[in-house]
Amino acid sequence: MAMEITQYLLAAQSADARVRTEAESNLRQFQEQNLPAFLLSLSVELANSEKPIESRRLAGIVLKNSLDAKDAVTKERLAQQWMSVDIAFKSQIKEMLLLTLASSVREARHTSAQVLAKVASIDIPRKQWPELIAYLLNNMTKGDSSADLKQSTLETLGYVCEEISHHDLGQDEVNSILTAVVQGMNLAENSPEVRLAATKALYNALEFAETNFQNEMERTYIMKMVCETALSKEVEIRQAAFECLASIASTYYDVLEAYMQALFELTSNAVKGDVEAVALQAIEFWSSICDEEIELQEYESADTGDSGHPHSRFIEKSLSYLVPMLLETLLKQEEDVDQDDSIWNISMAGGTCLGLVARTVGDAILPLVMPFVEANIAQPDWRCQEAATLAFGSILEGPTVEKLSVLVHSGLDFLLRLLKDGNNHVKDTTAWTIGRIFEYLHSPAGGFSVISSDNLPKVVEVLLESIKDAPNVAAKVCWAIYKLAEGYEDAGRHSSLFTPYIHRIIESLLFAASRTDVDDSRLRSAAYESLNEVVRCSNIKETSQIVRELLPVILQKLSQTLELQIVSSDDKEKQADLQASLCGVLQVIIQKVSSADDLETRSIILTQADQIMFLFLNVFACRSSTVHEEAMLAIGALAHATGSEFGKYLPDFYKYLEMGLQNFEEYQVCSITVGVVGDVVRALNDKVLPYCDGIMQLLLANLSSEALDRSVKPPIFSVFSDIALSIEENFEKYVPYAVPMMQRAAELCAQMDPNDDELMEYGNQLKCSIFEAYSGILQGFKNSKSEVMLPYAPHLWQFIELVLREQHRDVQLTKALAAVMGDLADVLGTNTKALFGDLKACANFLGECLGSDDDDLKKTATWTQDRIRSILVS
Numbered sequence: 001m002a003m004e005i006t007q008y009l010l011a012a013q014s015a016d017a018r019v020r021t022e023a024e025s026n027l028r029q030f031q032e033q034n035l036p037a038f039l040l041s042l043s044v045e046l047a048n049s050e051k052p053i054e055s056r057r058l059a060g061i062v063l064k065n066s067l068d069a070k071d072a073v074t075k076e077r078l079a080q081q082w083m084s085v086d087i088a089f090k091s092q093i094k095e096m097l098l099l100t101l102a103s104s105v106r107e108a109r110h111t112s113a114q115v116l117a118k119v120a121s122i123d124i125p126r127k128q129w130p131e132l133i134a135y136l137l138n139n140m141t142k143g144d145s146s147a148d149l150k151q152s153t154l155e156t157l158g159y160v161c162e163e164i165s166h167h168d169l170g171q172d173e174v175n176s177i178l179t180a181v182v183q184g185m186n187l188a189e190n191s192p193e194v195r196l197a198a199t200k201a202l203y204n205a206l207e208f209a210e211t212n213f214q215n216e217m218e219r220t221y222i223m224k225m226v227c228e229t230a231l232s233k234e235v236e237i238r239q240a241a242f243e244c245l246a247s248i249a250s251t252y253y254d255v256l257e258a259y260m261q262a263l264f265e266l267t268s269n270a271v272k273g274d275v276e277a278v279a280l281q282a283i284e285f286w287s288s289i290c291d292e293e294i295e296l297q298e299y300e301s302a303d304t305g306d307s308g309h310p311h312s313r314f315i316e317k318s319l320s321y322l323v324p325m326l327l328e329t330l331l332k333q334e335e336d337v338d339q340d341d342s343i344w345n346i347s348m349a350g351g352t353c354l355g356l357v358a359r360t361v362g363d364a365i366l367p368l369v370m371p372f373v374e375a376n377i378a379q380p381d382w383r384c385q386e387a388a389t390l391a392f393g394s395i396l397e398g399p400t401v402e403k404l405s406v407l408v409h410s411g412l413d414f415l416l417r418l419l420k421d422g423n424n425h426v427k428d429t430t431a432w433t434i435g436r437i438f439e440y441l442h443s444p445a446g447g448f449s450v451i452s453s454d455n456l457p458k459v460v461e462v463l464l465e466s467i468k469d470a471p472n473v474a475a476k477v478c479w480a481i482y483k484l485a486e487g488y489e490d491a492g493r494h495s496s497l498f499t500p501y502i503h504r505i506i507e508s509l510l511f512a513a514s515r516t517d518v519d520d521s522r523l524r525s526a527a528y529e530s531l532n533e534v535v536r537c538s539n540i541k542e543t544s545q546i547v548r549e550l551l552p553v554i555l556q557k558l559s560q561t562l563e564l565q566i567v568s569s570d571d572k573e574k575q576a577d578l579q580a581s582l583c584g585v586l587q588v589i590i591q592k593v594s595s596a597d598d599l600e601t602r603s604i605i606l607t608q609a610d611q612i613m614f615l616f617l618n619v620f621a622c623r624s625s626t627v628h629e630e631a632m633l634a635i636g637a638l639a640h641a642t643g644s645e646f647g648k649y650l651p652d653f654y655k656y657l658e659m660g661l662q663n664f665e666e667y668q669v670c671s672i673t674v675g676v677v678g679d680v681v682r683a684l685n686d687k688v689l690p691y692c693d694g695i696m697q698l699l700l701a702n703l704s705s706e707a708l709d710r711s712v713k714p715p716i717f718s719v720f721s722d723i724a725l726s727i728e729e730n731f732e733k734y735v736p737y738a739v740p741m742m743q744r745a746a747e748l749c750a751q752m753d754p755n756d757d758e759l760m761e762y763g764n765q766l767k768c769s770i771f772e773a774y775s776g777i778l779q780g781f782k783n784s785k786s787e788v789m790l791p792y793a794p795h796l797w798q799f800i801e802l803v804l805r806e807q808h809r810d811v812q813l814t815k816a817l818a819a820v821m822g823d824l825a826d827v828l829g830t831n832t833k834a835l836f837g838d839l840k841a842c843a844n845f846l847g848e849c850l851g852s853d854d855d856d857l858k859k860t861a862t863w864t865q866d867r868i869r870s871i872l873v874s
Helices: 006-011 017-033 035-047 053-065 072-083 087-100 106-123 132-141 147-163 171-184 192-214 216-229 235-251 257-273 276-302 314-329 346-376 382-394 401-418 424-441 456-466 471-486 492-497 499-513 521-537 540-561 569-594 599-621 625-661 667-704 710-750 757-780 786-804 811-832 839-850 855-873
Strands: none
Touching: 006 017, 006 053, 017 035, 035 053, 035 087, 035 106, 053 106, 072 106, 087 106, 106 132, 106 147, 132 147, 132 171, 147 171, 147 192, 171 192, 171 216, 192 216, 192 235, 216 235, 216 257, 235 257, 235 276, 257 276, 257 314, 276 314, 276 346, 314 346, 346 382, 346 401, 382 401, 382 424, 401 424, 401 456, 424 456, 424 471, 456 471, 456 499, 471 499, 471 521, 492 499, 499 521, 499 540, 521 540, 521 569, 540 569, 540 599, 569 599, 569 625, 599 625, 625 667, 667 710, 710 757, 710 786, 757 786, 757 811, 786 811, 786 839, 811 839, 811 855, 839 855
16 A cells, blocks of 8 residues: 655655754665555555646656666666565556656656566566556557657657667567657647657667668658658757667668658758758768778678678768768867866767778778868868868878878878977877877888888977877877887887987976876866876886986875875765876886896886885775775786795785775775785785685685676686695695585586677686686696596586587687697596597597687697696596
């Protein structure tokens, strides 16, 4: 039975914190003590037209939040909670929600539509509400339905389609939904509100319409209605129609040939003459076409056979019309808009689409774009200069290096001069374009670069001067320096060309990160990210002294953050961002120095390790998940660098490891901590033994928990391998707990839906980590007590056979599979002879590995082949 809760809902919105807290507590208590009555009371409140809109609004929000959550674990828990509610209560709640669709209050109808969709997302896949779709469709066909009811019904249908899978409905239901939706778009019969709801509903229903789009007559009718709707006089309706067209371009590319001429005219007119919101969606249509054709070309170049779709080459066919239309958009900049990468306008959309066109057609775009660049880049009007620079920067991915190099060699000097231009927009775009040049045309390791000993001095000089410019320009310059440094990674002797400039570049980046004339977090982050890349890509043999001098500077800056006066949440956030950036720099320095061949260079870290660890431990005291992630990663690098010496830090650090492993809410922190456990274990080997009981207990608890995000679980199995290899026979006491967990995870892999791409990707990670765990445990027992693993060998072999039968394995999984087969033979010897009875499957698999281009995989397969052969002949 429903209870009167209006006063609690209103009090929960009070300006008085005490009143608000008490009301929230009362509502929470009601929810915990009697969930069915609580949900029913909320639905009654929402449906009651005599109640205040404020209480109805909150009732709807609380009801929705009681059914759904962003977090997958919470979402599943709420679904199970709803499933446990008595059917009589559920029927009353559904009845109230459906009645609310006819409310005269727009907000109540809208909220009810959202809640109905959340209920449908739980009930329809479980076949618990088969009558819902028919009920909603009846609202659209009965003669006395008001425009309000039709609008809210269409909105509900749209939300339901958004929430459920197309597998959940029969084709008859899909046909009826599409008929109702397309009829709702009809100009002659419906109000603008109904037509808008219908068009948005169609957008969400398109995924369900595959069968209908394969039928020419039905497809043509749908396309006709969408195109007519795209010409409506209401902006919102036109925008929604073009959103449908962009989605159709992605979903039904293979059947668009007959409509492309009309679609080009429609989108072209919108781009040239409609309001920006509509023009943006018209450009998105062409971006979607590009995405499809790029993917088709990747299939063709990979020679993987038939992609299943024809490649109609729409972009190539419309190139001479499409490119001029996009170039025109680049001249529509907004002068008074801040240079913020998050702002999306027509010139940015045009530039992005132009870049996708370049990737689609390659060199063919150059004759169409370069005349525009040449005609505009020297114009006095900043709009022309900026558009020309944006056009050139946008087309640098796609055309061949040979064609682009000629253009860049002749134009780089001019771009460097533009970087000193008076207009902020021009400098911002020019810095971005120079960064793009470095990204695509500067690869000494790959044998080509537009940067040489002749032009590098000037390039560096201009960049370091421009790093003092306005924050938006300086941030783009930092990114350009990042890309310049990245080009010298693994470049051998070519990296020596960059070495003389590294000291000045580092000084300039530190200056940019600490500028007092501006307080810009994006510039600070960009400067530190660029600094990381400069250090990471430098030749450590030539830059060890520079890095030696940089380390105390960064340590001092990190120390200073601990003394910052924190009086507001902004101060706290600024401190956290700064600490995270500095921990990131320290991680890169530690990794770079510890990779050096000579002991003297490696000693840079060893002599400073105490101070570094002291600061990291202090940083953990400033509670922030961002900082904890970066500090954890840096500590992992320090453990690797210091080896067994890291043991002296573990007594103080262990509590933070525990906290990280128990941090389910911020699961990225938990995941990183799992990785750091592996780093620490590998560094300490058997010296980690006193901590293993605690670590294993936490890892096993994490694997058992449904509250922990599933992505953290594969790394945990991989860490079992590290622990077993480090403590060897001492791992025996954990086997009865760890291996059954691995077996259950293997059985879960066998039950995964092969049609769910996201699930299969996770499945590959899980299988790989299970094999890694078995390999580590087996090898850990190799020198003593190998018999411990004998009882588990048959189950492992069943899992191996399962994965052997799979068609689509990535390289990592294939490598782990080959390795575990070898480990099984190597450690358990002739005891496994019976398991390797089906030699044909093994031989075929190892033959496939030996034919791979991956040297590591071939090496592993050769070793495994020898191990198996040795037990079969003995």
